[in-house]
Amino acid sequence: MDFSSKLLENAVYEMSQLPGIGKRTALRLVLHLLKQPKEQTERLSNALLNLRSEIKFCENCHNISDVAVCEICANPKRDRSLVCVVEDIRDVMAIENTSQYKGLYHVLGGKISPMEGIGPQDLTIGSLVDKARKGEVKEFIFALSSTMEGDTTNFYIYKQLKGLDINTSTIARGIAVGDELEYADEVTLGRSILNRIPFEGSLKAN
Amino acid sequence: MDFSSKLLENAVYEMSQLPGIGKRTALRLVLHLLKQPKEQTERLSNALLNLRSEIKFCENCHNISDVAVCEICANPKRDRSLVCVVEDIRDVMAIENTSQYKGLYHVLGGKISPMEGIGPQDLTIGSLVDKARKGEVKEFIFALSSTMEGDTTNFYIYKQLKGLDINTSTIARGIAVGDELEYADEVTLGRSILNRIPFEGSLKAN
Numbered sequence: 001m002d003f004s005s006k007l008l009e010n011a012v013y014e015m016s017q018l019p020g021i022g023k024r025t026a027l028r029l030v031l032h033l034l035k036q037p038k039e040q041t042e043r044l045s046n047a048l049l050n051l052r053s054e055i056k057f058c059e060n061c062h063n064i065s066d067v068a069v070c071e072i073c074a075n076p077k078r079d080r081s082l083v084c085v086v087e088d089i090r091d092v093m094a095i096e097n098t099s100q101y102k103g104l105y106h107v108l109g110g111k112i113s114p115m116e117g118i119g120p121q122d123l124t125i126g127s128l129v130d131k132a133r134k135g136e137v138k139e140f141i142f143a144l145s146s147t148m149e150g151d152t153t154n155f156y157i158y159k160q161l162k163g164l165d166i167n168t169s170t171i172a173r174g175i176a177v178g179d180e181l182e183y184a185d186e187v188t189l190g191r192s193i194l195n196r197i198p199f200e201g202s203l204k205a206n
Numbered sequence: 207m208d209f210s211s212k213l214l215e216n217a218v219y220e221m222s223q224l225p226g227i228g229k230r231t232a233l234r235l236v237l238h239l240l241k242q243p244k245e246q247t248e249r250l251s252n253a254l255l256n257l258r259s260e261i262k263f264c265e266n267c268h269n270i271s272d273v274a275v276c277e278i279c280a281n282p283k284r285d286r287s288l289v290c291v292v293e294d295i296r297d298v299m300a301i302e303n304t305s306q307y308k309g310l311y312h313v314l315g316g317k318i319s320p321m322e323g324i325g326p327q328d329l330t331i332g333s334l335v336d337k338a339r340k341g342e343v344k345e346f347i348f349a350l351s352s353t354m355e356g357d358t359t360n361f362y363i364y365k366q367l368k369g370l371d372i373n374t375s376t377i378a379r380g381i382a383v384g385d386e387l388e389y390a391d392e393v394t395l396g397r398s399i400l401n402r403i404p405f406e407g408s409l410k411a412n
Contacts, residue, residue, distance in 0.1 A: 029227075030257065040220075
């Protein structure tokens with residue numbers, strides 16, 4: 001693209017560095033900002049700068065937080081013996097929305113992925129093992145996505161925890177509530193039959 | 207969405223004010239910036255702030271420009287008697303890419319659209335009429351999109367220019383080069399038959 005303005009070209013280039021935003025979309029977004037009051041651009045830029053410079057990660061669970069220890073870890077009502085291991089803050093938000101979980105979290109910051117050059121040392125696995133050694137945690141719940149990378153990460157952590165007196169579990173995989181059996185994939189349907197639960201137990205979970 | 211951080215919530219909110227960016231996409235973009243070096247966020251924010259505070263609009267054609275008179279208007283090789291009327295800078299870029307046009311532009315900044323509350327006074331139509339009165343321009347080429355709003359805007363400008371010794375034309379509508387007739391819509395195909403041109407003339411335009 002041939003811009004008549006270096007300022008515009010630069011703004012479009014930086015915008016197009018965001019994932020999923022191509023040059024054309026970037027131009028559309030930047031021209032939109034030009035048509036809006038100056039204050040909107042200032043609010044957006046300042047919000048991003050403030051976030052990047054002032055954001056903290058919770059000392060305990062590594063979740064994104066404005067303070068040194070996040071709200072969830074600081075809440076005395078949460079069960080400190082239960083720790084749910086997740087990839088990032090989006091998973092924490094999804095689980096919190098269910099209102100079904102009262103334990104703490106441990107945010108790994110990603111999954112082991114040789115393809116993307118992410119090894120165990122890039123994640124917060126060391127801190128997870130330290131947490132396990134302290135003895136307060138009774139159970140780790142693995143809630144990573146069920147992909148090759150997720151399974152690898154689960155297994156790596158499982159091996160690191162060997163020898164420690166700690167239970168590990170993974171969230172249930174099965175047919176989603178409301179889904180029809182005929183459209184389910186075979187692996188999921190197969191697992192949901194193998195891992196069936198007593199009917200009375202299923203009544204408890206609303 | 208329930209965020210654990212006000213800083214994050216604020217950044218996601220501002221990002222989701224951009225057109226076509228929902229809350230989920232905004233969260234994905236912001237989390238991406240958090241994973242990248244701090245400098246990337248600074249470059250993006252500064253590029254947007256600089257653009258918004260320092261951008262100028264060309265005194266002559268109202269196109270986005272870093273200087274008071276844009277490169278195209280300042281170029282002595284361009285034909286000053288020919289002015290192409292377009293909606294915004296994207297149209298200028300598209301026409302410049304064809305390398306077929308050697309005249310100047312007049313950027314309206316939008317189309318007359320009662321639905322969006324855009325009237326003639328919100329566009330640079332006054333300046334266009336002033337330009338016409340000065341007598342240097344011999345022909346205005348209307349190159350707005352062929353929608354209800356585009357046609358209304360063309361007609362409004364046409365009426366304003368009445369009585370002045372100025373030619374007006376619109377860009378040719380027809381079957382796109384490389385398109386198959388059977389897939390063309392009826393209006394376009396109908397117009398392209400009515401507005402047929404001598405075969406010899408068609409050989410000139412590469």
